[in-house]
Amino acid sequence: MKLLRVAVLTCSTRPGALGPAVGRWLIDAIAPRAAEIGVKLTPVALGDLNLPFLDEEEHPSSGVYRHEHTRRWSAIVDAADGFIAVTPEYNHGMPATLKNALDCLGDEWAWKPIGFVGYGNTSAGTRSVQHAKQVVSALRLVPLGATVAIRIGDSVEHGRLRPDAARDAAGAAMLDELVRLAHALRPMREHARAGAVPGPLAGSHARRLTPDDAPEVTVLQRCCWVEEAVANDTTAIPALRESPEEVREWLTSWNATGIRLDGRLLGMVRTRPVGTDWHLGRLAVVPDLRGRGLGRWLLRAAELAAEPDCRRAVLFTGAKSLRNIALYRNTGYRPTSLAGPEGTICLAKDLPGERR
Numbered sequence: 001m002k003l004l005r006v007a008v009l010t011c012s013t014r015p016g017a018l019g020p021a022v023g024r025w026l027i028d029a030i031a032p033r034a035a036e037i038g039v040k041l042t043p044v045a046l047g048d049l050n051l052p053f054l055d056e057e058e059h060p061s062s063g064v065y066r067h068e069h070t071r072r073w074s075a076i077v078d079a080a081d082g083f084i085a086v087t088p089e090y091n092h093g094m095p096a097t098l099k100n101a102l103d104c105l106g107d108e109w110a111w112k113p114i115g116f117v118g119y120g121n122t123s124a125g126t127r128s129v130q131h132a133k134q135v136v137s138a139l140r141l142v143p144l145g146a147t148v149a150i151r152i153g154d155s156v157e158h159g160r161l162r163p164d165a166a167r168d169a170a171g172a173a174m175l176d177e178l179v180r181l182a183h184a185l186r187p188m189r190e191h192a193r194a195g196a197v198p199g200p201l202a203g204s205h206a207r208r209l210t211p212d213d214a215p216e217v218t219v220l221q222r223c224c225w226v227e228e229a230v231a232n233d234t235t236a237i238p239a240l241r242e243s244p245e246e247v248r249e250w251l252t253s254w255n256a257t258g259i260r261l262d263g264r265l266l267g268m269v270r271t272r273p274v275g276t277d278w279h280l281g282r283l284a285v286v287p288d289l290r291g292r293g294l295g296r297w298l299l300r301a302a303e304l305a306a307e308p309d310c311r312r313a314v315l316f317t318g319a320k321s322l323r324n325i326a327l328y329r330n331t332g333y334r335p336t337s338l339a340g341p342e343g344t345i346c347l348a349k350d351l352p353g354e355r356r
């Protein structure tokens, strides 16, 4: 399973602030639940980011960042699947540090849930949280209903939060809600990712697979190569046996494209140049959606991605994988004498001249 990454943002930055103590309490309170449900918590102190007031020339929605501090912040937010903001109330609103951190970025926030731990005097930080909820919605962040509100006078002693089982439980409940929402929003995040293009089925999209996709790719290839094992009477097939770590490794050295629909990985193919040959492999489509043109679409996309110097597309398949061989033959591939792993045959097809 993919770990869900939740960034815990400590928003106050003034010397002697209470924020770090509230952040520490939250991490301690929810860490056991996070471990149970596969969440990686990453504490982020806005004060450590050295983020000046928005100083980029381009609008943040462009994603064009000149400054290293913005790029660093962008990478942190981009890598997270959801957020918990630990925020004080300053003058009936959120602190400028949080507003600025939000304003500095654009799409990195989109379709991710955000929960709030607010703290303050009279209103226990609730006005700050209401203010922040209104602003985060503009960035397509999705605020949780669950919040934790801490009235400083009732909860703080010598700069630390007094133990409070009910507050610990509220923190864990907020994490649960955040995780449910993060999973529900995954298809929206997937669709909004840079480089995604419409796929062959209505509502589907295709994009380059990254090492982070290794768990789903591992499941897909194990499902898809069972039939190959039966057809070729062997389980000595790498796609059936590779661990997620091994898949992660090849995802860094091959260009792999995946088709997704509603967050589910439906199919994939991988490519790379070997001399003037364009090698294709791991063409896979989930068993329940075979015959809908996904394989052909992936094959075509893989061929179109060929580097200009490559003269022919080359692929290997099981010598007895008759269904695959028929698909490849129908799309112009012919057997070649190139040697592959034992029990496989090599097929190749000339790539269109205008590519060269």
Ligand SMILES: Cc1cc2nc3c(=O)[nH]c(=O)nc-3n(C[C@H](O)[C@H](O)[C@H](O)COP(=O)(O)O)c2cc1C
Pocket (backbone or CB within 6 Å): 012, 013, 014, 016, 017, 018, 019, 020, 088, 089, 090, 091, 092, 093, 119, 120, 121, 122, 123, 124, 125, 152
């Ligand atoms: C500039 C400023 C404005 C504040 N305004 C409010 C407020 O409107 N409502 C409130 O309940 N507390 C307010 N407080 C009290 C803070 O909530 C309290 O000092 C808290 O510790 C601030 O968080 P921090 O220590 O992490 O900076 C304010 C504090 C500061 C410094």
